[in-house]
Amino acid sequence: MHILYFVTAHGYGHGVRTCAITNAFSSDIKLTLKTALPEIFFSEELKRNFSYQFSEFDCGCVQLDSMSINIEKTFHKYAKMADKNRQILQQESDWCISNRVDCIVSDITPFAFQIAKNANIPSVAVSNFTWYDIYSEYDCRWFKPYLDEIHEQYLMSDNLFALQPAGEMKYMKNRKDIPVVARTAKNVRDSLNKKLNIDNAKKLGLIYVGNYGINGPDWKKLEQFTEWEFVGVYPLGQNVENYHLVEKGAFSFQNLSASVDVVISKVGYGILSECLVNGTPLIYPSRENFSEYEVLQKAIRRWGGGYYIQTESFYSLNWNEHLQAVLNCKKPQPVKQNGAEYCAFEIEKIAKL
Numbered sequence: 001m002h003i004l005y006f007v008t009a010h011g012y013g014h015g016v017r018t019c020a021i022t023n024a025f026s027s028d029i030k031l032t033l034k035t036a037l038p039e040i041f042f043s044e045e046l047k048r049n050f051s052y053q054f055s056e057f058d059c060g061c062v063q064l065d066s067m068s069i070n071i072e073k074t075f076h077k078y079a080k081m082a083d084k085n086r087q088i089l090q091q092e093s094d095w096c097i098s099n100r101v102d103c104i105v106s107d108i109t110p111f112a113f114q115i116a117k118n119a120n121i122p123s124v125a126v127s128n129f130t131w132y133d134i135y136s137e138y139d140c141r142w143f144k145p146y147l148d149e150i151h152e153q154y155l156m157s158d159n160l161f162a163l164q165p166a167g168e169m170k171y172m173k174n175r176k177d178i179p180v181v182a183r184t185a186k187n188v189r190d191s192l193n194k195k196l197n198i199d200n201a202k203k204l205g206l207i208y209v210g211n212y213g214i215n216g217p218d219w220k221k222l223e224q225f226t227e228w229e230f231v232g233v234y235p236l237g238q239n240v241e242n243y244h245l246v247e248k249g250a251f252s253f254q255n256l257s258a259s260v261d262v263v264i265s266k267v268g269y270g271i272l273s274e275c276l277v278n279g280t281p282l283i284y285p286s287r288e289n290f291s292e293y294e295v296l297q298k299a300i301r302r303w304g305g306g307y308y309i310q311t312e313s314f315y316s317l318n319w320n321e322h323l324q325a326v327l328n329c330k331k332p333q334p335v336k337q338n339g340a341e342y343c344a345f346e347i348e349k350i351a352k353l
Contacts, residue, residue: 001028001029001030001102001103001348001351001352002029002030002032002099002100002101002102003022003025003029003030003031003032003101003102003103003104003105003347003348003351004032004034004096004099004101004103004104004105005018005022005031005032005033005034005104005105005106005107006034006035006055006057006104006105006106006107006109006111006112007033007034007035007037007106007107007109008035008058008060008107008108008109008131009035009036009037009056009058009059009060010059010060010061011060011066011210011268011270012037012041012270013268013269013270013271014037014107014108014127015035015037015041015042015045016045016183016270017107017126017163017181017182017269017270017273017340018033018107018126019042019045019046019183020181020182020183020339020340021126021181021340021343021344021347022046022048022050022344023045023046023047023048023340024340024341024343024344024345025048025344025347025348026348027048029348029351030051031048031049031050031051032050032051032052032053032099032101033050033051033052033053034053034055034057034112035052035054035055036054036055036056039052039054056081057081057085057109057111057112058078058081058109058110058111058131059074059077059078059081060074060131061074061134062074062077063210064215065210065214065215066209066210066214066266067214067266067285067287068215069289069290071138071140072140074135075135075138075140075142075143075146078135078146079143079146082111082146082149085111085114089111089114089115089118090118092115093115093118093119094119096115096116096119096121097119097121101119101121102121102122102351102352103121103122103123103124103347103350103351104116104119104121104122104123104124105123105124105125105126105347106123106124106125106126106157107125107126107127108125108126108127108129108130108131110130110131110132110149110150110153110154111153113125113153113154113155113156113157114153114156116156116157116158117156122158122159122350122351122353123156123157123158123159124157124158124159124160124161124346124347124350125154125157125159125160125161125172126161126163126178126343126347127160127161127162127163127166128162128163128164128165128166128167128269128292128295129166129167129169129291129292129295130150130154130167130169130172131150132147132150132151132154132171133167133169133291133292134290134291134292135147135150136291137289137290137291138289151171154169154171154172155171155172155173157172157173158173158174158350159173159174159176159350160172160173160174160175160176161176161178161343161346161347162175162176162177162178163178163180163181163269163339163343164177164178164179164180164299164339165272165295165296165298165299166295167291167292167295176346178339178342178343178346179336179337179338179339179342180273180276180277180335180336180337180339181273181337181339181340181343182254182270182273182274182276182277182337182339182340183252183254183274184254185252185254185255185257185258185274185277185278186255186258187255187258187259188251188255188256188258188259189204189259189260191251192204192231192246192251192256192259195250195251196229196231196244196246198229198244199229202227202228202229203227203228203229203261203262203323203327204228204229204230204231204259204260204261205228205229205230205231205260205261205262205263205264205323206230206231206232206256206257206260206262206263206264206265207230207231207232207236207243207264207265208232208233208234208263208264208265208266208271209232209234209236209265210234210265210266214266216315217314217315217316217317218238218316218317219236219237219238219240219243219317220238220240221316221317222240222242222243222317223240223241223242224317224320225242225319225320225323226242228242228323229242229243229244230242230243230244230264231243231244231245231246231256231260232244232245232246233245233246233248233253233256253274254274254278257271257274257275257278257280258274258278258280260280261280261281261326261327262280262281262282262283262307262323262326263275263280263281263282263283264282264283264284264319265282265283265284266284266285266287267282267284267287267293267296267297267300267306268292268296269292269296272296272299272300273337275305275306276303276305276334276335276337277334277335277336277337278334279305279331279332279333279334279335280305280331280332281305281306281307281326281329281331281332282300282305282306282307283306283307283309283319283322283323283326284300284306284307284308284309285308285309285310285311285313285314285315286308286310286311303332303335304332305331305332307322307325307326309322
C-alpha cells in the first residue's frame, strides 16, 4: 500500500506527531511525505523507509517570534500559495493516480483533501485543530474568499482523526477521537547532569522558546533562581550561567522533557502531549487569538499538571511563585498513550478499502 502524507510546515509539532504515527505503520507500507519541513528532520525521527518531496501548499502562521503571529503576512503568504494550488491541482492529482496512492493523510494541509477528492482517493485529516479554526479568529475582509475555500477543502476530507485534546471541528466528517499522540521517552536525568556538569541536588527546568525564539525576556534573570538549572535546545541570545544549551543529537527533546522537574513553554499540542505522557509539570503563558490555546488550556486544567503564568510575569521572569508551586505539589501521573498506534492502524484500514 502507498500512503501519501501532507504535513503543515508550521514549526515542528505537526512533524513530530506525524513521525510518531508513521513509525507505527506496518513495515511494508510505502510512505511518501509532502511538506516544507526539512528532510533531515524526518531522517532523524523516522525509523522506517520513506520518500520525501519538498512541497509548499500551506504556511500555517508567519511568526514574529514563537509567541506572536504576523496576521497580515500570514494571509498574504497563504493567498499566494492558494492561487498557485489551483493551477497545480490536476498535476498533483495525476501524480497520486500514476503513483498508485491508496490513501491521503494530511496534518493539516487543506489542499490535500481537494487533491484526494479530485483523484478519487480516500483521505484522512489528522489534527487537533484546523487552519480554518485559527484563521477565523481574525477579521480580514479581503481574505474571506480564501477562508471560505479552506472551509470547502476541509469539507472534502472523508475522515477526521481528532487527536486529543482536540477542538470541535464540527464541519469535518466521520470524526474519530484518537488518544494522545506523543513520542516515547525515557528519563536520562543522571546522564544529562553528568554531561552538563549539573549538581544532582539542583532542580532542573526545560525552557522551550521554539525555533523562532521569544523576544523580550531578560534571560539573565534566570540566575536569580539559585536552586535551579535550566536546559534548552535553542540559544537564549544571552550568556546565562545556569542555562545549558543541549547540542542536537546529544539528547532527544522527548527525553529531556521526561527528565526535568518542569517544562516552561508556550502551550502547543506537541509540548503538552509530551508533558502529559511523561507526567512532567508545565508552566505556560497565554496565547491570545489562537483558537487551539483554549482547547489545550481546558485539557491542562483537567490534567492538573499545568501552572498558568500571566504573560507579563512570564516575560519579566517573575517565575519564583510558579517554580515553588511545582516543587510543593505532587508530580502528575503520566497519561496513557497509544494514540499513534491506534491512528496508524485505522489509517491502514482505510487504505485497504
